[in-house]
Amino acid sequence: MAPYRQAQALLAQLKRGRSLPPGALIRLGRWVWTAMWQIMMSELxxxxxxxxxxxxxxxxxxxxxxxxxxxxxxxxxxxxxxxxxxxxxxxxxxxxxxxxxxxxxxxxxxxxxxxxxxxxxxxxxxxxxxxxxxxxxxxxxxxxxxxxxxxxxxxxxxxxxxxxxxxxxxxxxxxxxxxxxxxDLYPPELQAAIEEWNTAIYPAVNNGVYRCGFAQTQQAYDRACSELFAQLDAIDRALANQRYLCGDRLTLADVRLFTTLFRFDAVYFGLFKCNRRRIRDYPHLGPYLRDLYQCPGIAETCDLERVKQDYYGNLFPLNPGGIVPAGPDGSDWNEPHGRQALSAAAASQG
Ligand SMILES: N[C@@H](CCC(=O)N[C@@H](CS)C(=O)NCC(=O)O)C(=O)O
Missing domain, CATH: 3.40.30.10 (Glutaredoxin)
Known part of the structure; x- marks a missing residue:
């Protein structure tokens, strides 16, 4: 008999028997799973x-x-x-x-x-x-x-x-x-502005989603989650009046933000518990993400199904059942974003 079936049969037997009441079984299960979770999380x-x-x-x-x-x-x-x-x-x-x-x-x-x-x-x-x-x-x-x-x-x-x-x-x-x-995605005249965005976005957003998902205490999660959404709100406000983070030109600051935003609603929102708000529900971040996605060449680098499969299927301590959720299906990536109007110069870049 396969080990999994053996364990199942044993559990069924224990549940039926008088020697180990369900309460004790649940406590044992919780203790074993918590200990395993802590060991695996410290590895991950x-x-x-x-x-x-x-x-x-x-x-x-x-x-x-x-x-x-x-x-x-x-x-x-x-x-x-x-x-x-x-x-x-x-x-x-x-x-x-x-x-x-x-x-x-x-x-x-x-x-x-x-x-x-x-x-x-x-x-x-x-x-x-x-x-x-x-x-x-x-x-x-x-x-x-x-x-x-x-x-x-x-x-x-x-x-x-x-x-x-x-x-x-x-x-x-x-x-x-x-x-x-x-x-040039890192032009000398914008390098200071790019680095300023990077310094804010890396800890709170790029690494911030991981700080939420990989937190091992409630306190650590709460802090990471507050910092993440405070920074997303700040970015959303900045994007109300300009097409890209540093104005009219797409720069490395946008590239670095894009790859986190692209995964956000599909994996970070659910698996990493970054669930105060979806990117698609932000008035400016949502269209900004679609704008970047539609930039020639970028869509070909994106594979949302692979992203869902790899995160949900392989981060075992976060999703032991390995079930990959059905949504979101990403069918709206090519919807109009309306952000060309924010920048005449950027519109000519395509
Ligand atoms: N600081 C690195 C981080 C890269 C990183 O953490 N990559 C992950 C995949 S998303 C990885 O390969 N992890 C494997 C591991 O940690 O064992 C970078 O930005 O290049």
Missing amino acids: APRDCEGAYVRPESQFRCWIGSNHPYPPEAGRYRLYVGMSCPWAHRTLVVRALKGLEQTVPVSLVVPSPEDGGWVLERGDYGCRRLADLYRRAEPDYAGRATVPVLWDERTQTIVNNESADIIRILNSAFDAFAAHPER
Whole structure:
């Protein structure tokens, strides 16, 4: 008999028997499940002494550029991404906006419930798991094997595994090969404004949804949830009078926000308990999200079904039954957003 059936039969027997009344069974079940939940959560999400999620620092932080050890070359560097991951999604969006599809190839990773981590779809360099690729780059690597990874095929090592860096590299390092070198998503005159938004949005929104979902105490969740919605309200107000975060031009600040907003109603609202309000119900954030989605090249980087499948299907401690909810179906992504009127200059960008 399969272990699951055996356990079921045993439970049925216990429920019928006189020796263990249902109350004791429920207490036992709660104790076992809580202990397991705590063990699994500590594995999934490092926490501080108050039970708040603490994201580990990315460890590979080299740069690509003509005066760096890694010179820009077409076809030399590869991106490893998972389609459900918001951090990896940022890199796909910038790659598409810059027209780098021929210059920087992509390899996909998919989550493996058995391994509890990413596995390579193609098995590059004989590596099955992403962790194997990390160890190929650095045999003593003891951190988490995360995506995105910007990989150098020449030296077979990881150049960078921090999305915030990789999108800046993609924005400028490969302009000699890009289909859209003229499109600068991090222009010098807007860098201070972009960084100001990033400083507010990263902890409260990008990482904030994870701080809600991975909180291990009520107090930690309450704080993360208040900060998240206070920041979303502030962004919504700012977007009332301007098309993008920094005015008329789409910048890296929008890209970084987009990939969190794209997942919000489908996974963060339910699975991560970010449920004070949906993005589609905000007067300006809702249309802003559709505006970005409809920007040429971006829709092709989006896979909402994959997002739902991976989050609900693989974050076991948050959804032990593995059931993937039916909605939302995302059928309104291409509805009119009406935001061109906010910016004549942006309208001509398409
Ligand atoms: N700071 C990193 C975070 C990347 C990250 O946490 N990626 C997640 C997927 S959404 C991951 O690969 N997690 C695997 C793990 O933590 O073991 C970045 O922005 O690039």
